[in-house]
Amino acid sequence: MKFKSKKTNKEVEISTASLPDIVFLLLFFFMVSATIRPKEEMLEMKVPQAETIAKVERRELIRELNVGVPRNPAYGSEPRVSTITSFLDIEDVAQWALGEKETLPEALKDQMIVLIKADERVNMGLINDIQQELRKSNTRKVVYRTLEK
Amino acid sequence: MQSRHLKVESVNAGSMADIAFLLLIFFLVSTTILQEKGLMMQLPPKVEDRSVTPVNERNLFKILVNSQNQFLVQGEVKPDLTGLRKDVKAFVLNEGKDPNLSTSPRKAVVSLKTNRGTEYGYFIEVLDELKSAYYEIYGERVGLTAAEYRHLDLKNRTELQIYEKGKAGIPMNISIAEPDK
Numbered sequence: 001m002k003f004k005s006k007k008t009n010k011e012v013e014i015s016t017a018s019l020p021d022i023v024f025l026l027l028f029f030f031m032v033s034a035t036i037r038p039k040e041e042m043l044e045m046k047v048p049q050a051e052t053i054a055k056v057e058r059r060e061l062i063r064e065l066n067v068g069v070p071r072n073p074a075y076g077s078e079p080r081v082s083t084i085t086s087f088l089d090i091e092d093v094a095q096w097a098l099g100e101k102e103t104l105p106e107a108l109k110d111q112m113i114v115l116i117k118a119d120e121r122v123n124m125g126l127i128n129d130i131q132q133e134l135r136k137s138n139t140r141k142v143v144y145r146t147l148e149k
Numbered sequence: 150m151q152s153r154h155l156k157v158e159s160v161n162a163g164s165m166a167d168i169a170f171l172l173l174i175f176f177l178v179s180t181t182i183l184q185e186k187g188l189m190m191q192l193p194p195k196v197e198d199r200s201v202t203p204v205n206e207r208n209l210f211k212i213l214v215n216s217q218n219q220f221l222v223q224g225e226v227k228p229d230l231t232g233l234r235k236d237v238k239a240f241v242l243n244e245g246k247d248p249n250l251s252t253s254p255r256k257a258v259v260s261l262k263t264n265r266g267t268e269y270g271y272f273i274e275v276l277d278e279l280k281s282a283y284y285e286i287y288g289e290r291v292g293l294t295a296a297e298y299r300h301l302d303l304k305n306r307t308e309l310q311i312y313e314k315g316k317a318g319i320p321m322n323i324s325i326a327e328p329d330k
Contacts, residue, residue, distance in 0.1 A: 016166065023169035030176045048270040050277035052284055052299060056185040067269075115187065120270030124214075124263040127272070131192055131325075140192040144273060148186070 042075075042082055043068030048120040050146035061111050062143070063100045065093070067118035067126060079122045081130060090126070093133035101139065110138075117145040188276055190325065208251045210240045210259045212275060216266025220275070230278050237282035241319065254319040262326035279323050287315035 045068040056062055066082045081088045088096055101109045114134055118127060134142065212233075213221040220227040222236065241257045243250035251257035259279055263272050281295055288298035291311050298315055301308045 020165040020169050023166055023173055027169055027173045027176060030173065048273040050188055050273055050280075052188065052277055052280035052295075053186045054189045054299075056187075056189070059185045062185055113189075115185070118269050120268065120273070122269045123265060124267040124269060124272055125265030127269055128263070128265070135192050135195040138195065140194065142190050142192055143185075143187040144190065144276070145187040146273060146277070 042066075042070060042072070042087070043080065043119070044071055045117060045119045046121070047117060047145055047147050049149045050144075051149045053146060053148055054143075056113060056115075056143060058111075061104070061108060061113045062115050063097075063112060064115045064117060065130065067116065067122050067130070069119065079119065079126055081126070090129050090133065093130055094137040097134055097137040097139045101137075111141065112139050113141040113143055114139055115143045115145055188273065188280065190276075190323075192325075204258060205252065205256070207249060208256045208258060210237060210251075210257065212259070212261050212279075214261075214263045214267045214271055214275060216264045218268055218271045230274065233275075233278050234282045234285065237279060238286055241283070241286060258322040258324050260324045260326050276323070280321070283319070283321045283323075286319060291315040 043066050045066060064084055065088075066084070067079060069079050070076060070087075075087065081090060081093065083096065097112070097114065101112050104112055116127070116130065131142065134140065211221075211223055215221070220230065220233075222233060227233070237259060239247075240250045240259070241254050243252075243257075244254070245252045261272075261275055261279065284295040284299055288295045291298065291314055293301075293311075293315075298312070301312045303309050303312060
């Protein structure tokens, strides 16, 4: 028996013309939902876990502070504070917070939220110092970044 | 000569996907999605003169964590946090029955104090435990579990009502004590 028909001679191709559309869709999603990371992470951070996690509804109000031991030993072995771009001395945190407030629209300035992303082995002394600085600059909403348990 | 007019020349769009993939991979690698979940706290305002606000001793539930990460709950040394949630709930919902516990949920304050040497992870652990206790109270009042209560959708009006009902009259008074100088 021979199953030879005319069809087998013709090459059946799946159209790949819509593939770019799908990929572009993905691309746009990532472009919109992500912020560009300016540098490699400078600090060693193992974020603690918690159960009662709340989600911040307005993410444009969030400014991030990282606390941890620098990855590069050239910056010392003591825990340090950093913004997403650079190291910050503890005395400069209030100044930084005020500067960040300026980037928000007038009506939202008082609602700025500082997200503290800290390593779980960092001492509370440092965290307390940061909080004192934040209180000085009247940025009193704080979120401790935690992972879901 | 005649075929030129009949054939429709199409640009090959197959390589378009390659370009888009390249861009996609670039963005995947170079970006982090902002992580906006965590434990939310409101810091107290900065006051110059530290006038002491009188708080009735019985309305204060004191938790201390020292630099060896040991817990001192209401003056008792605790090896771990088992039972803390129950104690906090009993304290908040006392309504003046037990003379050692709070007079009313509205006045009850849970104070968490850490030493400079305490590890951050332990602080978060206690804070999480305290928040869970409150959420369990809220949940029980509306017949939900703590997890269900926390996942109520506040944009939905009926769920918002349940949320408000659970919270009503019991503020989450968790105070992070001023550190010692």
